[in-house]
Amino acid sequence: MIRTLTGLIIVLILGAVAAAVVPEMQMREELQGVGYSYASRGMDDTGSSNLVTAVIVAYRGLDTLGEVVVLFCASTAVVLILTLYPIGMKASEPSRVVAFTAKVLPAPILLFGVYFIAHSHISPGGGFPGGTVIASVFLLVMLGSSSVPDGKGRLSAIESLAGLSFGLLGFWGIMTVGQFLNNAFLGTGTPGTLVSGGLIPLISIAIGAKVASEFSGVFKAFRNTGGTV
Amino acid sequence: MSTAFYWSIAGTAAGLVLVGLWGVLTRKHILRIALAFTLADTGANLLLVWSGYLPGRTAPIVDGTFPASGIASAVVDPLPQAMVLTSIVIGVAVAALFVVVGVLASRRTGSADVRRMKELRW
Numbered sequence: 295m296i297r298t299l300t301g302l303i304i305v306l307i308l309g310a311v312a313a314a315v316v317p318e319m320q321m322r323e324e325l326q327g328v329g330y331s332y333a334s335r336g337m338d339d340t341g342s343s344n345l346v347t348a349v350i351v352a353y354r355g356l357d358t359l360g361e362v363v364v365l366f367c368a369s370t371a372v373v374l375i376l377t378l379y380p381i382g383m384k385a386s387e388p389s390r391v392v393a394f395t396a397k398v399l400p401a402p403i404l405l406f407g408v409y410f411i412a413h414s415h416i417s418p419g420g421g422f423p424g425g426t427v428i429a430s431v432f433l434l435v436m437l438g439s440s441s442v443p444d445g446k447g448r449l450s451a452i453e454s455l456a457g458l459s460f461g462l463l464g465f466w467g468i469m470t471v472g473q474f475l476n477n478a479f480l481g482t483g484t485p486g487t488l489v490s491g492g493l494i495p496l497i498s499i500a501i502g503a504k505v506a507s508e509f510s511g512v513f514k515a516f517r518n519t520g521g522t523v
Numbered sequence: 524m525s526t527a528f529y530w531s532i533a534g535t536a537a538g539l540v541l542v543g544l545w546g547v548l549t550r551k552h553i554l555r556i557a558l559a560f561t562l563a564d565t566g567a568n569l570l571l572v573w574s575g576y577l578p579g580r581t582a583p584i585v586d587g588t589f590p591a592s593g594i595a596s597a598v599v600d601p602l603p604q605a606m607v608l609t610s611i612v613i614g615v616a617v618a619a620l621f622v623v624v625g626v627l628a629s630r631r632t633g634s635a636d637v638r639r640m641k642e643l644r645w
Contacts, residue, residue, distance in 0.1 A: 297548070300548065301544075301545055304548060305545045305548070308540075309537075309541050312537040316533050316537055321576070323577065324577070324596070325577065329575070329600040332601050332602060334594055336601070343585040343586065345583035345585070345601040346584075349601050350605045350608060357609065358609070364612075364613055365612055365613075367616075368619060371623075372620055375624070375627065379630070381626055381627070420608070485585065486585070
């Protein structure tokens with residue numbers, strides 16, 4: 295009772311704050327500041343016709359590197375905890391529907407994920423969503439079989455290689471033009487074509503591989519019955 | 524997009540944050556608290572995307588439907604969308620950690636009821 299009342303009071307106070315603050319955020323008619331700069335120069339600067347990807351991978355590539363590190367820390371913590379204290383979800387015999395789906399769907403979903411990553415600079419998508427789509431294939435295959443796959447450390451190897459290549463791509467910029475994660479030193483190509491956007495496609499592939507292997511490792515850890523990730 | 528729809532998005536976003544907060548404060552099952560937390564997370568993300576909206580504009584992807592010289596007057600703000608992508612990924616990481624710690628704590632106490640997790644009290 296006290297719990298409900300306290301919750302109600304706090305939510306009401308914050309609701310009043312939101313009701314006062316949010317209407318102040320008037321609809322803008324024109325882009326301003328950084329947003330204007332990104333929108334007007336983004337395509338010429340980076341060669342990426344997807345401006346969101348241009349911001350994430352090129353303009354704020356260092357932030358994205360930090361984000362990848364945060365994700366790495368969280369997934370490592372999850373896998374570590376689940377390895378030390380296995381929750382031992384028994385891999386039961388999958389139903390016929392799941393087993394059939396796990397045979398039919400992986401190929402198209404995998405293709406979709408790879409497309410998502412490879413086309414991140416010209417259409418909606420990117421390394422993070424694409425990597426998650428690929429990890430969902432791993433989850434589907436795992437749910438469709440009664441045994442847990444033993445990765446023999448390959449997932450960790452892919453993850454480490456992907457993270458390393460992200461950093462090395464950044465250092466490539468230092469070696470050539472003296473700027474970490476410089477995007478344009480290879481040339482940016484014609485925006486809208488597959489080979490364009492400077493380093494963006496390469497970094498997207500690295501991010502995609504890293505996210506896919508990390509999430510796959512987390513999924514596997516939830517079914518931990520021993521064996522290396 | 525009409526003004527009513529524009530403000531209803533803001534209302535939905537603020538509502539999701541409040542409902543999530545309500546759930547975190549009042550629920551007892553630890554997985555429900557985790558779910559409520561992700562609801563609040565979604566609300567915050569929606570509010571960020573909403574703040575980058577400009578009337579009558581399209582997604583920030585140059586696809587030939589508008590002249591490349593007038594990009595800045597044809598697309599919505601790409602910056603909040605990029606920020607939200609970061610926010611979503613961090614949200615997933617936090618939620619995964621939340622669930623794992625929650626499952627462990629419930630194994631330890633034999634119950635998913637947070638009132639029984641006396642070790643977590645302060």
